[in-house]
Every structure is written in structure tokens, then in C-alpha cells.
Amino acid sequence: MKLLTLNFLTCAIKTCKTNPASFPLHPRDAELEIQEADLNLTFLKNILPRLMWEELRVISSELGLPELPATPPAPADLVEPSNTPLDTAEVTLAEGGAEAQEVEETPSQTAKDLHRILLETCIQEGKLVCGSCGHEYAVKEGVANFLLPGHLV
Amino acid sequence: MPIYLIRLAQVHESFRKVELQALADLAGVSLQFIKYDDNSPYCIVNLPSDSAARKVITRSILAQGIYELWGEGSTYDTLHDSIHDLSASKWSKYQTASFRFTVEGYQGGKSAADQRTIIDSFSYIALKGQPRMRDPDVAFRVFEAYDLNVSEPKYFYFGRFIAESCRNEAKKTYDLKKRHYISTTSMDAELTLLTANIAHVAPGKLFYDPFMGTGGFPIACAHFGAVVFGSDIDGRTIRGLGGSARRGQTGKMDVVGNFKQYSLESSYLGSFVSDLTNTPLRILPIDEDYTKGYLDGIVCDPPYGIREGLKVLGSRQQLLDTERQSHQDQYMLPGYIPPKKPYSFTALLDDILAFAVATLVADGRLSMWMPTANDEDIELIIPNHPCLELESVCVQAFNKWSRRLLTYRRLRESEVPEGALEAVKRDYEQGTRASDLNDFRRKYFQGFKEFESMKKEFIRMKAGPPRELDAEVPKR
Numbered sequence: 321m322k323l324l325t326l327n328f329l330t331c332a333i334k335t336c337k338t339n340p341a342s343f344p345l346h347p348r349d350a351e352l353e354i355q356e357a358d359l360n361l362t363f364l365k366n367i368l369p370r371l372m373w374e375e376l377r378v379i380s381s382e383l384g385l386p387e388l389p390a391t392p393p394a395p396a397d398l399v400e401p402s403n404t405p406l407d408t409a410e411v412t413l414a415e416g417g418a419e420a421q422e423v424e425e426t427p428s429q430t431a432k433d434l435h436r437i438l439l440e441t442c443i444q445e446g447k448l449v450c451g452s453c454g455h456e457y458a459v460k461e462g463v464a465n466f467l468l469p470g471h472l473v
Numbered sequence: 474m475p476i477y478l479i480r481l482a483q484v485h486e487s488f489r490k491v492e493l494q495a496l497a498d499l500a501g502v503s504l505q506f507i508k509y510d511d512n513s514p515y516c517i518v519n520l521p522s523d524s525a526a527r528k529v530i531t532r533s534i535l536a537q538g539i540y541e542l543w544g545e546g547s548t549y550d551t552l553h554d555s556i557h558d559l560s561a562s563k564w565s566k567y568q569t570a571s572f573r574f575t576v577e578g579y580q581g582g583k584s585a586a587d588q589r590t591i592i593d594s595f596s597y598i599a600l601k602g603q604p605r606m607r608d609p610d611v612a613f614r615v616f617e618a619y620d621l622n623v624s625e626p627k628y629f630y631f632g633r634f635i636a637e638s639c640r641n642e643a644k645k646t647y648d649l650k651k652r653h654y655i656s657t658t659s660m661d662a663e664l665t666l667l668t669a670n671i672a673h674v675a676p677g678k679l680f681y682d683p684f685m686g687t688g689g690f691p692i693a694c695a696h697f698g699a700v701v702f703g704s705d706i707d708g709r710t711i712r713g714l715g716g717s718a719r720r721g722q723t724g725k726m727d728v729v730g731n732f733k734q735y736s737l738e739s740s741y742l743g744s745f746v747s748d749l750t751n752t753p754l755r756i757l758p759i760d761e762d763y764t765k766g767y768l769d770g771i772v773c774d775p776p777y778g779i780r781e782g783l784k785v786l787g788s789r790q791q792l793l794d795t796e797r798q799s800h801q802d803q804y805m806l807p808g809y810i811p812p813k814k815p816y817s818f819t820a821l822l823d824d825i826l827a828f829a830v831a832t833l834v835a836d837g838r839l840s841m842w843m844p845t846a847n848d849e850d851i852e853l854i855i856p857n858h859p860c861l862e863l864e865s866v867c868v869q870a871f872n873k874w875s876r877r878l879l880t881y882r883r884l885r886e887s888e889v890p891e892g893a894l895e896a897v898k899r900d901y902e903q904g905t906r907a908s909d910l911n912d913f914r915r916k917y918f919q920g921f922k923e924f925e926s927m928k929k930e931f932i933r934m935k936a937g938p939p940r941e942l943d944a945e946v947p948k949r
């Protein structure tokens with residue numbers, strides 16, 4: 321499972337969900353693996369405002385990954401400043417209507433770093449632990465198991 | 474606004490307009506239907522430009538192609554008159570272009586010699602460029618629509634080719650017969666891709682399937698550019714230790730393997746084992762801002778448990794202290810199986826809608842499949858929620874039952890009626906509303922008595938020889 325997933329996961333126990341300590345889940349004995357993936361700038365821009373940044377920093381530091389900046393980057397920080405200002409950007413006249421040509425954007429170092437952490441770093445084995453109730457969810461072969469045992473449903 | 478002819482596949486009729494509208498909305502272009510008939514493969518629309526037409530159609534699964542309409546009529550004479558009236562001003566533009574000119578019949582057709590004569594009758598357009606079958610500058614097509622077993626066409630269209638859809642290529646690429654890992658319940662590729670289009674999948678969006686099985690919907694969503702993840706109550710399905718519907722399939726096949734087969738693993742976040750009634754996903758954001766969703770869309774074909782009954786985690790009766798202790802002692806051991814209890818169909822639907830409301834961004838889509846018996850006595854249920862707007866209902870009919878694709882839009886905060894979110898929040902805190910197995914369910918599933926034959930029908934459809942139901946094949 322890619323680390324971004326942890327930004328959406330809390331404890332599966334209903335009564336825990338209202339307790340802020342149930343998010344994020346804390347990785348324990350985690351075996352990490354890097355799985356190379358194509359950098360998807362459109363997706364990073366879309367998902368950035370939805371990230372719980374503080375919690376992402378916590379997970380990242382618990383896993384011993386490079387420290388993330390204290391404040392989340394702005395969407396504009398994900399793109400290298402363009403050499404061609406937008407107003408002189410090429411505009412093609414498509415048949416039947418004007419259409420601005422898509423300008424190819426170059427991902428910034430910030431985008432590459434985020435991509436590395438969120439979309440290339442995977443937890444393969446280990447546990448995810450709830451900070452509220454202490455319940456441990458096992459991760460095997462990259463798949464976490466959130467089925468609750470009989471005494472917790 | 475220019476007028477276009479869309480050549481549709483004559484299949485899944487009730488999905489066709491819905492798909493086109495969804496693709497137009499996604500492309501941000503205005504689309505107006507001028508002429509549409511479920512019984513016809515030709516649809517006439519208004520679109521602002523060729524590039525808008527191209528954007529909409531290149532992603533379509535149920536369209537074959539789009540043409541600028543140059544004329545139409547019920548005889549060749551009226552067709553030629555119509556071309557003079559509608560498009561005479563456009564002829565000169567293509568005078569020197571290399572061109573292709575073809576005649577296509579629906580439910581009928583002409584001999585090559587007759588086609589030649591037909592093409593010659595268009596000589597007044599005065600195309601002086603080179604005829605070229607491959608990659609011409611411009612392509613024209615005459616469409617002849619026949620009634621079944623009638624030798625002369627009843628209607629004609631003439632158009633300039635704009636764009637082809639991705640239908641043939643996508644269906645071929647994602648054909649289940651060639652997929653590494655599938656199960657008996659895998660939905661065919663055409664329908665999963667269609668579902669992704671109707672759910673507004675687009676590059677950069679995040680999509681989730683809570684009942685992913687072998688990953689059919691997430692794969693279709695990833696094909697159209699979304700980043701995807703999913704879950705299933707059965708971990709064996711995800712990890713690939715379960716059985717497979719494919720004869721002669723050996724070795725370990727898993728969901729990741731499917732993504733790799735299509736080079737889509739960059740768009741796959743992973744999956745986890747869970748039950749929607751006890752989802753580990755964030756549903757009450759930490760900051761108590763209930764409207765802050767993070768999913769752009771949810772697509773799913775929930776398990777209906779028609780034969781076995783639905784199951785969710787939990788025990789039928791309150792556990793004794795000793796039983797609780799034994800669960801507590803054993804749950805981390807390999808092979809521990811959590812207890813499950815029966816669950817009602819309506820409760821499942823309520824849970825899915827509530828989950829969607831709690832996780833979707835504003836304007837995000839929920840596209841959900843649901844079975845219905847073809848029986849007038851059975852009340853047709855369409856679940857609803859004050860924060861969701863039902864956008865479309867598409868029906869795929871079989872002999873004794875149908876299934877519907879329901880698509881909802883998550884309302885924006887400003888659109889949600891006052892107090893509605895509070896009520897939803899209360900429901901969550903109290904747990905599921907209708908967890909009892911009620912009369913309604915019994916009545917509902919009486920229509921499914923012949924479930925076994927229905928299931929066979931289903932499997933036959935999937936396993937049968939490749940059948941192209943489109944185009945010129947007469948409909949029974």
C-alpha cells in the first residue's frame with residue numbers, strides 16, 4: 321500500500337473515529353519498499369489541498385523518512401516556474417474554435433519529493449496501530465486487514 | 474451551432490445518452506440532443522465545434538464515431554437537396570484535399586457496384602484531390618438506415634468524419650478473456666469502462682471501489698486517468714489466493730498483476746481488506762468539517778447476496794464474556810476468521826449512500842450497480858439521500874431480471890438542505906438504521922427465485938464466443 325493511503329485511513333472501530341487520536345494510524349515494524357511510479361502532476365495538484373498535512377508529517381517521521389516542511393506546499397510550488405509567461409504561450413486556432421494549447425509543465429523538486437513519499441513509498445509488511453484504542457491492524461504482502469475481530473464489532 | 478451525427482453502437486441503449494452527456498460535462502462543452510431514438514444507431518446533436526466533438530467522442534465506449542452532418546433525407550433525392558441547402562458553402566474548402574468516401578448500411582447494405590454508383594452521384598461536391606483509403610485529409614460517409622428485411626433504405630445521412638471513439642480498442646485491450654486474473658462475478662470490460670465514463674472519471678482524480686473483487690472497476694477508472702484504490706471483505710480475492718474463473722489458469726494471479734498487465738500500476742494506490750459497515754476510511758474528518766470529502770468518485774457493484782444472504786462483520790447474538798475473550802486472544806493469529814452476521818439489502822444501500830456523502834468532494838460522483846427483478850409487483854427502490862442528487866438511471870435487462878446503474882452527484886455545501894447534514898451525522902452516531910432482515914427483502918428477492926438460471930445466463934454471456942452485438946447484426 322502506498323503511503324498516501326494512510327492519509328485516508330483511521331481506526332475501523334466506530335467509537336474510535338470520533339477520537340482525534342485514531343488518526344493517523346501509526347506504522348509499527350514496517351517494511352518499506354520503493355516502487356517506481358510515473359509522476360502525476362495533475363493528481364498531485366488535485367490531492368494536495370485534501371491532505372492532512374500535520375498527520376502526514378507524523379507518519380513520515382515515524383517511518384524515518386526525510387522531514388517534511390512544517391506547512392504544506394501550495395499547488396503552485398509543484399511546478400517549475402515557466403520560461404514562457406502565460407500571455408505569450410502558444411495559442412492554436414483549432415478548426416471551429418479557439419483553443420489554448422496545453423502548456424507542458426515541469427514538476428518541481430517539491431513535487432518530486434511528495435511523489436516519492438506519497439506514491440512510491442509502500443508499506444509491504446508490518447502493523448498499523450490506532451492511537452486511541454491501541455488496536456493493531458496487520459499488513460501482509462502490502463494489503464492491510466481492517467476486519468474487526470468478534471469482540472470489537 | 475454546428476450539427477453533428479453520432480454513430481452509436483446499437484447496444485446498452487439506456488446508457489448511450491447518459492454517457493454522452495457525462496463526457497460533454499467532463500469536457501466542459503455544451504451538448505444538445507436534436508434527434509435520438511433507442512432503436513436507432515444515429516443520433517443528431519449540437520456541439521460547439523469539431524474539437525469539442527472530438528473531445529467528447531474519443532472517450533466514448535458506446536459511440537463509434539462522430540461526423541459533421543452535411544445532409545439527411547428519406548430518399549437520395551432529398552438527401553442531395555439537403556446537402557445543397559446545409560453545406561454547399563463548405564465544399565470548396567475540401568476541393569484539393571485527399572479524401573475517402575464510403576457507404577455504410579445499418580441492417581442492410583448495397584453491393585460494391587451499387588456503392589460505386591452512389592458515390593458517383595455526389596460528384597457535384599467536386600472533390601478534386603487524391604482518393605486515399607488510408608489517412609486521407611478528409612473522409613465522407615453516406616449512412617443508409619434499413620428496416621429489417623427491407624431491401625431499400627428508409628433514411629439517409631451524409632457526414633464529414635471528425636473522430637473515432639475508443640470503443641473497439643478499449644474493448645479489445647480490456648477483454649476479460651485476456652485478463653490475467655478474474656472471477657465469476659467480474660463485470661465485462663465494456664460495462665466497467667462505461668461506468669467509469671458515467672462516473673466522470675478524469676485524469677488526476679481519485680476513485681475508490683469498496684467492493685473491488687479482482688479490480689475491474691478500478692482498472693477501468695485508471696484507464697481513463699484516475700488514481701484508484703479499493704477494498705474487499707475477502708482478502709483472498711485481493712491477494713489472489715482465491716479461485717479463478719479462467720480455465721487452465723495457474724500460478725499466483727492477483728489484483729496488482731492486473732494493473733501491471735495494463736501498465737497502470739502507477740495509478741494504483743493499493744487495496745485493503747475491510748467491510749463497508751466498519752470502514753477504516755476517514756468518514757468524520759478530524760476538524761469536524763463534515764463536508765470535507767477527499768474522493769472524486771466511488772464506483773461499485775455491491776454484493777447482493779441473493780443466494781447466500783448478505784453478511785457483515787459481527788455476531789448474531791451478544792457474545793458471552795468467555796467468547797469475547799477467546800476472540801481477543803486469537804484475532805492476531807493466522808487463520809483467525811472474524812464472525813459475520815446477516816445484513817439487509819436496504820441497510821447496505823443506506824450505508825453506501827451515507828459513506829459516499831461522508832467521503833465525496835462536492836460534485837463527486839457515486840455510480841452504483843443494483844439488481845432488480847422484472848416483476849411489476851415489486852416496488853422499484855431507488856435509494857436516496859438529502860446530500861445526493863440522482864443524476865441518471867441506466868438499465869441492462871436480462872430475461873428475468875435487470876440491473877441498474879444509479880449515478881448520484883454529491884451536492885455542494887450550498888445546495889444541501891438545511892439540517893440534512895445534521896441528520897446524517899446523527900444516523901452515523903447511532904449506527905446503521907435498518908439492520909433487521911425485513912419483509913421487504915423477502916418480497917424483493919421473490920423475483921429472484923430462478924437465481925440459478927439467471928447466474929448461468931450470466932456466466933454463459935461472459936464465456937461465450939466473442940459476439941459483437943453492434944452494428945449490422947439484426948436485433949432479435
Ligand SMILES: [Zn+2]
Pocket residue numbers: 331332333336342450451452453454455
Ligand atoms: Zn481505535
